[in-house]
Amino acid sequence: MTAVTPESLSTRLDEARRDYAALVDRGLSLNLTRGKPSARQLDLAADLLRLPGDRHTASDGTDCRNYQGAPLGLPELREAFAGHLQVPVEQLVAAGNSSLELMHDCLVHALLGTLPGAARRWADEERIAFLCPVPGYDRHFALCERFGIEMIPVPMTAEGPDMDEVERLAAADPAVKGIWCVPKYSNPSGVSYGDETVRRLAAMPAAAPDFRIFWDNAYAVHHLTEEEVGIADVLAACAAAGNPDRTFVFGSTSKITLAGAGVAFFGSSPANVAWLTGYSGKRSIGPDKVNQLRHALFLRDADGVRAHMARHRELLRPKFDAVHRILTERLGGTGLATWSAPKGGYFVALDVLDGCAREVVRRAADAGIALTPAGATHPYGDDPRDSTIRIAPSFPDLAELEQAIEGLATCVRLVGYEKLAAGERAG
Amino acid sequence: MTAVTPESLSTRLDEARRDYAALVDRGLSLNLTRGKPSARQLDLAADLLRLPGDRHTASDGTDCRNYQGAPLGLPELREAFAGHLQVPVEQLVAAGNSSLELMHDCLVHALLGTLPGAARRWADEERIAFLCPVPGYDRHFALCERFGIEMIPVPMTAEGPDMDEVERLAAADPAVKGIWCVPKYSNPSGVSYGDETVRRLAAMPAAAPDFRIFWDNAYAVHHLTEEEVGIADVLAACAAAGNPDRTFVFGSTSKITLAGAGVAFFGSSPANVAWLTGYSGKRSIGPDKVNQLRHALFLRDADGVRAHMARHRELLRPKFDAVHRILTERLGGTGLATWSAPKGGYFVALDVLDGCAREVVRRAADAGIALTPAGATHPYGDDPRDSTIRIAPSFPDLAELEQAIEGLATCVRLVGYEKLAAGERAG
Numbered sequence: 001m002t003a004v005t006p007e008s009l010s011t012r013l014d015e016a017r018r019d020y021a022a023l024v025d026r027g028l029s030l031n032l033t034r035g036k037p038s039a040r041q042l043d044l045a046a047d048l049l050r051l052p053g054d055r056h057t058a059s060d061g062t063d064c065r066n067y068q069g070a071p072l073g074l075p076e077l078r079e080a081f082a083g084h085l086q087v088p089v090e091q092l093v094a095a096g097n098s099s100l101e102l103m104h105d106c107l108v109h110a111l112l113g114t115l116p117g118a119a120r121r122w123a124d125e126e127r128i129a130f131l132c133p134v135p136g137y138d139r140h141f142a143l144c145e146r147f148g149i150e151m152i153p154v155p156m157t158a159e160g161p162d163m164d165e166v167e168r169l170a171a172a173d174p175a176v177k178g179i180w181c182v183p184k185y186s187n188p189s190g191v192s193y194g195d196e197t198v199r200r201l202a203a204m205p206a207a208a209p210d211f212r213i214f215w216d217n218a219y220a221v222h223h224l225t226e227e228e229v230g231i232a233d234v235l236a237a238c239a240a241a242g243n244p245d246r247t248f249v250f251g252s253t254s255k256i257t258l259a260g261a262g263v264a265f266f267g268s269s270p271a272n273v274a275w276l277t278g279y280s281g282k283r284s285i286g287p288d289k290v291n292q293l294r295h296a297l298f299l300r301d302a303d304g305v306r307a308h309m310a311r312h313r314e315l316l317r318p319k320f321d322a323v324h325r326i327l328t329e330r331l332g333g334t335g336l337a338t339w340s341a342p343k344g345g346y347f348v349a350l351d352v353l354d355g356c357a358r359e360v361v362r363r364a365a366d367a368g369i370a371l372t373p374a375g376a377t378h379p380y381g382d383d384p385r386d387s388t389i390r391i392a393p394s395f396p397d398l399a400e401l402e403q404a405i406e407g408l409a410t411c412v413r414l415v416g417y418e419k420l421a422a423g424e425r426a427g
Numbered sequence: 428m429t430a431v432t433p434e435s436l437s438t439r440l441d442e443a444r445r446d447y448a449a450l451v452d453r454g455l456s457l458n459l460t461r462g463k464p465s466a467r468q469l470d471l472a473a474d475l476l477r478l479p480g481d482r483h484t485a486s487d488g489t490d491c492r493n494y495q496g497a498p499l500g501l502p503e504l505r506e507a508f509a510g511h512l513q514v515p516v517e518q519l520v521a522a523g524n525s526s527l528e529l530m531h532d533c534l535v536h537a538l539l540g541t542l543p544g545a546a547r548r549w550a551d552e553e554r555i556a557f558l559c560p561v562p563g564y565d566r567h568f569a570l571c572e573r574f575g576i577e578m579i580p581v582p583m584t585a586e587g588p589d590m591d592e593v594e595r596l597a598a599a600d601p602a603v604k605g606i607w608c609v610p611k612y613s614n615p616s617g618v619s620y621g622d623e624t625v626r627r628l629a630a631m632p633a634a635a636p637d638f639r640i641f642w643d644n645a646y647a648v649h650h651l652t653e654e655e656v657g658i659a660d661v662l663a664a665c666a667a668a669g670n671p672d673r674t675f676v677f678g679s680t681s682k683i684t685l686a687g688a689g690v691a692f693f694g695s696s697p698a699n700v701a702w703l704t705g706y707s708g709k710r711s712i713g714p715d716k717v718n719q720l721r722h723a724l725f726l727r728d729a730d731g732v733r734a735h736m737a738r739h740r741e742l743l744r745p746k747f748d749a750v751h752r753i754l755t756e757r758l759g760g761t762g763l764a765t766w767s768a769p770k771g772g773y774f775v776a777l778d779v780l781d782g783c784a785r786e787v788v789r790r791a792a793d794a795g796i797a798l799t800p801a802g803a804t805h806p807y808g809d810d811p812r813d814s815t816i817r818i819a820p821s822f823p824d825l826a827e828l829e830q831a832i833e834g835l836a837t838c839v840r841l842v843g844y845e846k847l848a849a850g851e852r853a854g
Contacts, residue, residue: 036494042490049478049481050480052476053476065688066466067686096524100710254494259493282569283527283531283532284527
């Protein structure tokens with residue numbers, strides 16, 4: 001942190017207070033809470049709203065309008081995503097409209113059924129715990145809370161979760177049944193896992209024989225730069241390490257085509273695929289194959305997916321650039337905050353002075369700028385340092401976003417200098 | 428049963444054997460197994476494959492292409508179905524593509540969460556049982572088996588389940604937590620519940636405070652005749668009887684628009700709706716609202732649904748008439764079988780001589796006619812009289828259907844006369 005003299009601190013705090021008063025006077029109403037695509041991004045998929053048109057037959061001859069056929073989902077759509085998700089096509093299932101549903105249902109089936117390798121149903125265990133790299137995704141944590149699964153935070157590093165800690169916890173405690181991972185362009189930090197992280201996750205000894213990595217590859221193709229970040233093939237690494245059933249891979253087209261009206265994917269070992277489809281076959285006669293056909297016709301193949309994502313990038317990149325530019329202009333050199341500069345995904349993680357995140361979010365709300373609640377990036381909503389704020393730049397248009405980030409920077413300066421001034425007085 | 432002299436029985440058996448040999452020689456390949464709409468029925472919804480077209484906004488302003496908005500589903504679609512399903516629109520949820528999923532998930536949430544009125548999670552009960560009117564729907568029974576829920580068969584009458592038996596079992600045993608009901612044009616018997624049946628279900632004392640009626644109104648608008656059979660309003664009856672939370676209503680458009688690519692519905696008391704949506708909101712950010720918009724634009728309103736079902740009836744009625752005509756021609760007066768003449772729904776229940784259903788299905792399979800396995804209409808696949816066969820006439824075209832029913836009648840004659848002849852020899 002840059003040293004600040006009492007005099008200059010007082011000046012800066014006065015400035016910040018004036019700026020904040022002016023901000024409140026503007027009466028903004030802006031929302032940076034959720035990672036939602038913008039209307040212009042959704043317009044990129046306008047053709048999808050007229051498809052499949054005259055077609056209703058999949059490449060394998062299945063009439064997509066009827067029950068049955070293509071039990072793992074449409075082959076042509078699975079083919080288009082197998083490479084992107086790093087899952088062999090025969091082990092990749094195309095399902096409904098939400099990968100979160102698939103994660104939920106994997107937990108349900110593990111609780112009420114018996115996983116490959118499990119001694120018993122998780123519902124019959126005394127205690128179940130998951131490792132939760134932090135900062136992380138609040139909806140993962142909400143699933144754990146819902147099912148009474150204890151959450152153990154593990155800090156993120158620039159290469160993924162702190163693997164010394166992960167290895168220690170997984171080896172020591174048979175109640176530790178899993179870990180949440182967003183391995184590429186992680187929510188919210190933007191970190192992509194290094195190859196050594198993936199290798200260690202795949203190979204580490206786990207006290208629970210039914211330990212599972214929930215590999216939420218939500219941003220597999222969501223690049224923000226020319227560099228398409230790659231991650232190691234986790235299923236191959238697990239197989240090579242003798243732990244073939246360790247990982248569930250999840251993905252979806254929600255942030256590729258239409259949010260909530262896309263297609264979700266599950267990929268894993270043959271044993272895990274048989275396990276899930278055995279149970280999901282009781283739950284439903286099958287997924288919406290017409291929507292899968294619609295997507296196959298629209299996206300065509302792996303290259304079609306890549307080309308479509310380039311159009312998203314053109315819309316998203318200027319927004320992320322604006323966030324970085326404004327934060328640098330307003331907060332650079334102040335010592336009040338650091339922030340991520342992600343190469344992909346949907347979020348920027350802004351770290352403010354310890355103990356300031358809640359107050360920044362509160363001040364921003366008072367000025368009409370809605371942010372994800374501070375703490376949401378941590379299990380039980382508890383960020384022990386109270387320092388991480390998640391910024392979702394995708395939904396507002398560029399002008400609104402710039403206003404919101406300017407305003408947020410003002411709140412960070414106000415709260416940060418207030419804290420420093422209080423420290424001066426106490427000191 | 429018509430008396431048959433030994434001489435005429437021998438003649439009839441010889442005839443049946445000749446007819447069966449000729450049937451096998453024809454080398455048919457016909458399928459009457461599942462209640463699937465035919466391609467011509469699916470063609471009725473061809474416009475759906477181009478919708479929503481230029482529209483993406485719901486009547487409440489929700490952009491259906493994005494996350495969030497319309498948490499209970501699109502108001503205009505719920506409005507179109509509220510009357511048909513006899514659920515107040517504010518208590519009707521439009522969800523995903525499968526009502527079976529909703530039934531599954533209600534069981535899951537009751538097992539892993541706490542139902543309104545429940546003392547504890549069902550997973551923490553020593554024993555859970557459901558009443559299963561028989562003959563019934565195999566996929567309901569499969570859900571019970573999957574979750575270890577004991578099934579107690581209750582015979583169907585012409586007015587619905589035997590209510591003396593239902594009342595006795597529900598009052599006596601707190602482990603009895605529910606009952607499966609297909610209240611209109613029941614699968615497979617075609618029976619619609621009488622008003623008194625509905626009243627007694629709503630009002631009966633239940634030992635379990637969290638007893639639930641799973642009211643699978645799958646065929647609410649699926650009339651086969653000019654008479655649109657009505658049933659009593661179960662939610663209103665439950666509320667009037669002081670048991671407002673007793674019933675979960677399910678429905679879907681799978682056999683209205685596209686099978687597996689439609690929209691499913693859940694309706695219940697405000698407390699139950701809050702219970703389900705509280706849990707399903709953890710599972711998913713929301714249903715596929717684009718598909719709901721597509722359906723709202725295509726079906727328009729309650730009258731639009733009715734008009735569309737009239738077109739299905741034009742295609743289905745001749746098939747059900749053919750089944751009845753051929754069974755009457757071939758089996759009438761033989762004493763070998765009785766069958767239902769449903770006024771709606773998707774099935775005909777054929778009852779053959781006790782101990783003959785499995786053998787009829789086996790002989791039919793040998794002649795290239797696939798039928799639903801005998802026993803599927805009963806819990807654990809066990810039809811104690813081995814007499815009920817479910818016929819699904821909707822999928823084949825009329826000529827194929829006629830061949831299949833002719834062939835089935837031949838198998839019924841063969842197996843029935845063989846049984847009678849064996850009885851003669853034993854006697």
